[in-house]
Amino acid sequence: MSPQISPSILSADFARLAEEAEAVRGADWLHVDVMDNHFVPNLTLGLPVVESLRKSTDIPIDCHLMIEDPDRWAPQYAEAGAGSVTFHVEAAAAPVRLAREIRSLGARASMALKPATPVEPYEDLLPELDMLLIMTVEPGFGGQSFLDIMLPKIRRTRQLIDRHGLQLWLQLDGGISAETIERCADAGADVFVAGSAVYGADDPAEAVRRLRELAATATDSAPWVHRH
Numbered sequence: 001m002s003p004q005i006s007p008s009i010l011s012a013d014f015a016r017l018a019e020e021a022e023a024v025r026g027a028d029w030l031h032v033d034v035m036d037n038h039f040v041p042n043l044t045l046g047l048p049v050v051e052s053l054r055k056s057t058d059i060p061i062d063c064h065l066m067i068e069d070p071d072r073w074a075p076q077y078a079e080a081g082a083g084s085v086t087f088h089v090e091a092a093a094a095p096v097r098l099a100r101e102i103r104s105l106g107a108r109a110s111m112a113l114k115p116a117t118p119v120e121p122y123e124d125l126l127p128e129l130d131m132l133l134i135m136t137v138e139p140g141f142g143g144q145s146f147l148d149i150m151l152p153k154i155r156r157t158r159q160l161i162d163r164h165g166l167q168l169w170l171q172l173d174g175g176i177s178a179e180t181i182e183r184c185a186d187a188g189a190d191v192f193v194a195g196s197a198v199y200g201a202d203d204p205a206e207a208v209r210r211l212r213e214l215a216a217t218a219t220d221s222a223p224w225v226h227r228h
């Protein structure tokens with residue numbers, strides 16, 4: 001799959017969200033970080049904002065729920081029209097049931113792993129998912145530095161996906177920029193969340209194009225691509 005870019009509105013102006021969505025026209029997804037000040041030490045936005053955004057942009061919404069009790073809330077984000085709903089495995093009571101419910105509501109089901117959560121215990125769950133999100137910072141805030149120590153986990157995850165012949169997308173979130181995206185694509189990721197690197201740029205839409213181009217160039221020469 002060619003690389004996809006999902007600009008994170010965590011770095012946008014919350015008072016002008018419709019305009020900020022328009023500013024990244026051409027992006028594959030619009031990444032919406034939902035934080036509850038319990039699972040992470042920050043509070044952002046919730047269902048009413050997702051419902052409004054859904055009506056004001058054609059870009060599909062990629063909801064990342066950094067909340068407790070996703071078993072209760074995640075299906076409501078699918079019902080609100082999110083194209084993809086990501087829950088954290090550390091917070092989910094029944095991740096398989098939850099992934100199936102999200103899919104049954106017509107959204108892509110995605111599961112996130114914090115930096116210290118290994119992928120291997122969840123190998124058998126991967127066929128239940130449309131996307132796996134590996135956090136490359138501790139979740140909670142934009143503008144943090146990319147954790148290089150996540151690269152081996154990204155490579156191991158790509159190998160697991162390929163070994164099982166899955167079409168699962170591998171998303172990264174945190175510290176993705178023109179300086180870091182190539183090594184991430186080379187390691188096997190194909191969906192990239194970028195907040196400050198996009199909304200901190202003079203031309204956010206151009207920043208999206210540039211990130212996609214850098215990732216595509218790195219992916220073209222990555223050995224894992226040729227195993228598909």
Ligand SMILES: O=C(CO)[C@H](O)[C@H](O)COP(=O)(O)O
Nearest residue numbers: 139140142143174175195196
């Ligand atoms: O989930 C997040 C933080 O928990 C954000 O999506 C992420 O940090 C994006 O911001 P940046 O690209 O500036 O790191």
